[in-house]
Amino acid sequence: MGKFNKVTFIGFGLINSSLAHVFKSKSLAKETCAYSRRKETRNKIKKLKIVDNVYDDIKKSVKNSDLIILGVPVGAMKKIVTIIASSLESGAIITDVGSVKKELVDSIPLVLPNHIHFIPGHPIAGTENSGPESGFSELFKGRWCILTPGQNTSKTALAKVKNMWIEAGMQIAIMDAEYHDRVLAITSHIPHLVAFSIVGTVTELEDQLKTEVIKYSAGGFRDFTRIAASDPVMWRDVFLNNSEAVLEMLGRFIEDLTALQKSIRWQDGESLEKLFTKTREIRKGIISEEQD
């Protein structure tokens, strides 16, 4: 692929810092830059030496950039694009790594000049860690990246963003933004919400019981605590910006859970066993998908 001239990472959490590692190890751009609002984060980025320059002025950071990657919480993206819009080079590409797409597809183009390309993206990869020091170049390997371009998107710009994620080791899927949000509500947003909720329930237990729960967490709860340790602000914005799809799926889930509650109360073993047998099948589907 052709090298980028100058890439600017706006925000430097798990995804952008991991991507910066990829840019460095594969020399994907002549110059790599990062901007972060917080001085503490900027100092961390400087120490890590994964990018050439670290800026404290967001407008300067995007000057002459042909690729800008937004790695900030979804709720902050429109504001940031509004601020940088007039500093962008004609033909520059803005892409993002947010977990919600419809809200961005609806709002970002409204604040962006016509000569800038916006390619919404979502690399489905992550750990429960956040911050510049949590990044590593292998994060994306073998994972899916979903891009949700509009109908008038430049094919050249789309191809460039695609190639970037392929260089990071990802498989690419192109999808409608609204459909992306529905799929992700189920695969990611609801599981996170449930994990946050159940771990939240535990924080309210009396102290001794809470201590025991932490001690014996290996039985299932441990997996939930890992999920519920994800970045609070990022997840706040996911739920605020994908509320429609999340609320729809959450409604279905609460209905099903209430039915299960009733089965337990009425000692209806047959219904329980039937459900638990059905759910086992889904796992087989996932394992065979991974072996493809």
Added chain:
Amino acid sequence: MGKFNKVTFIGFGLINSSLAHVFKSKSLAKETCAYSRRKETRNKIKKLKIVDNVYDDIKKSVKNSDLIILGVPVGAMKKIVTIIASSLESGAIITDVGSVKKELVDSIPLVLPNHIHFIPGHPIAGTENSGPESGFSELFKGRWCILTPGQNTSKTALAKVKNMWIEAGMQIAIMDAEYHDRVLAITSHIPHLVAFSIVGTVTELEDQLKTEVIKYSAGGFRDFTRIAASDPVMWRDVFLNNSEAVLEMLGRFIEDLTALQKSIRWQDGESLEKLFTKTREIRKGIISEEQD
């Protein structure tokens, strides 16, 4: 520790087959036996060659045994003990590996002669796999085993069961049966129920969406499918036999989840962020516990 004379494994799923590996590699008994109701399972056990003898007659299997380990679903245990009671040697020890304890503590002694020792146990270890071939001796390493003996339990019998689990690599905790069930309802039963439920919700989606959900499951849902692939009959019995503690915790959880639903509907970002920040703390507690 003193060797057992003859150990009989009743049921040969993940836990008992793993424990049989430990008995074999550490020579913890002069003779090791297994009973399974199903011919298919018995044939599998024979092929694996982890025990000396495989029985199709449960009464014969326990003859002359000084240790009987029940590794069947909790709902089947009382019936099995009733059947074998008259075939047991005086002074024999019965222990179990079930995830629910109060129900057993209340029911098993009623069908057991006085000269037999019952030591209820729960090794907190597992994978989503089941069946004789899923066992491996390292399953228990570094995990907790909770024993819930009654007040009149023989100290010698208790020490023998304790030592067995220590040989398997476990740490031992002694606990009241009812308290065990409350702790496990939170650490294990509710997380499993929630995972079964959410994966169940997905099984009811229209086909195309379901396919996409499986494809992009890496975002959180994947962890749930692993949990929801656990043994259906075992888990049916857990919920039927620990219904009180499970329903109490489930009630609290549904309340909290409904509050979260409301926060999303009202776009109350502050409440969401506050909760997600609080849940992150619990993880730190678990990680520091593991490093102890």
